[in-house]
Amino acid sequence: MDATEVIVVGSGVIGLTTAVVLAEAGRRVRVWTRAPAERTTSAVAGALWWPYRIEPEARAGEWSLQSLSVYAELASRDAASGVRMVEGVHAGTRLDGLGPWAARVPGLRTATPEECAGPGLWARLPLLDMPVHLGWLRRRLAAAGGVVEERGIARLDEALAAAPVVVNCSGLGARTLVPDEQVHPVRGQLVVVANPGLTTWFTAADATSDATTYFFPHGERLLLGGTAEDGDWSTEPDPAVADAIVKRCAAVRPEIAGARILEHRVGLRPARPAVRLEREQTGGDGVLVHNYGHGGGGVTVAWGCAQEAARLAGAAS
Template identity: 30%
Template sequence: MKKIVILGGGVNGLSSAVKIAEHFHRQDVQVTLISEDVSPNTTGDVSAGYWTPFLVEGTSDEKITKWSKSSYDFFHQLWLNGLAEECGISMIPTYRLTSDPEGEEAPLWKDVVFGFTKLNSDETARLSREHNQTYTEGFHYITFCCEPTKFLPYLMKRFLAAGGRFIKQKINNIDEVSEFDLIVNCTGLGSKEVTNDMKCFAIRGQVARIKAPWIYCIFNHTDDDGNYIIPNTNDVILGGTHQVNDYSLEISKADSAFIFNGCKKIIPSIENAEVIKEMVGLRPGRKEIRLETELRRRNAPIIHNVGHGGSGVTLCWGCSDDVLQLTIELFKKAKL
């Protein structure tokens, strides 16, 4: 029997675990997931699960478009097929706005989403007046939110149903799992310690969750000091910060002021909303997403799937397509 271990039970580890366990179900392959923590204590649990590529500039647009398309299509299928409530998936209109004097080129992924349109100058001017901003350009399209607090338990259920087994444990070094034939590394920021990957760094993000059931639309101001408002099914997320190499998990009063003041400029009625909680998470930043096989002499090969920055939910399903592909290739080449 071949033994595969996936390290990390966040959105990327669980997506990879589901793909591998379902592919090898009822074959002579044992699939194990080992993770220090799972939902609601992963990075994804802080996020709104908004489908949009963000903070992954070092990875090619072609890869981002391919991976994000696979996730978009997957969320759409779950949404169509009666799993929206269980997985926390909603289809939402979004405004993407910039005040950059040079505007913004339409992203390569524009053909992935439904109804991508550039706003005309009248509409950009109206939103500038409403938000007290000087937007130079904007786009409108339909996207999905896939809420990790619901999506991760769904993935875990699917993984266990496909015969996978789960062990809650911290791994300090990759060699602690040397009894396995293949290691899939999805430890996010933990990869810094587990595989000594010095290209990983934290991108701190602070957000607030409020009760505002009258908001059904995403506003995403994409400039460096921009705010965003993202509805989830039970609350609305106000954001947000992205502080590179900042490892503080404390709520910062300055960040709270930036978030609330900025979001109230976009939708003044936020003033009346009850604040449910404020949260901080550390996005797993990396110069480039690492999705590749590392062959090691005398040791089990490792497939790395880490460094998804602010897009882990957006890219999870597409990246796990590639993880499965790399796994199948290793089996074919008898490297296992």
């Protein structure tokens, strides 16, 4: 068995980013995935950088800021990454309601009355086109010598038998692979419409409801959301929910009401009371690192978590 080999289980944004960091640190990386990246939850994410529904807050804040730095650099130098810096408003959010990480986000400020009717924050943040970004991650991984293999497993022991180091980035799959009953889905439904000309994003989340309101511009497409339905496993779009999403977004920007619907999407966020990012003693010679349970913040913390997972795996300083 090659002592430099690492198997990463899972090919969502957490798995692929972790694999890239490991491969670029000189490890021989194989990604084992039950489904290709374009069929993961990450592929349907709205993908605005923002620590959302993710704990523990202090660690998540640090991981988020590390990722923010990477995304800002990618946006400035690599259009093929699918990352852009885009302006927008978080309605109903105040600076004093956020953790210490917020003070370190460049340009984050209270929105003016012209920018937001009521309390809110203005920011220029990374917005990712996830199908594009996942493809870019796979190409970057391949350039570093890593490979992706479509291979489903029933237990992590199967990966530990094939490589000395395994990093578990299985997301919702960790519920059965670990097994970890604390992992559960938070269902998110989106509607993709033809963009009527919007260039800024908008979010408004109600902590007391499973309905959220947001729209994210991606060129000729506009992603509308959304929902946060705890414990719901359904991946079928609900027409009534879709209609409500469009109406909520159109109440903010009326031109959305007549936009042509292009697609319906549903993703199951892999939630947990807190992210599990730690090295587990396996009882054998193998090294097992867990990196899962990121809820709605996987894109936001991907690079920070990947760097920490690589250190735990002994592959980065």
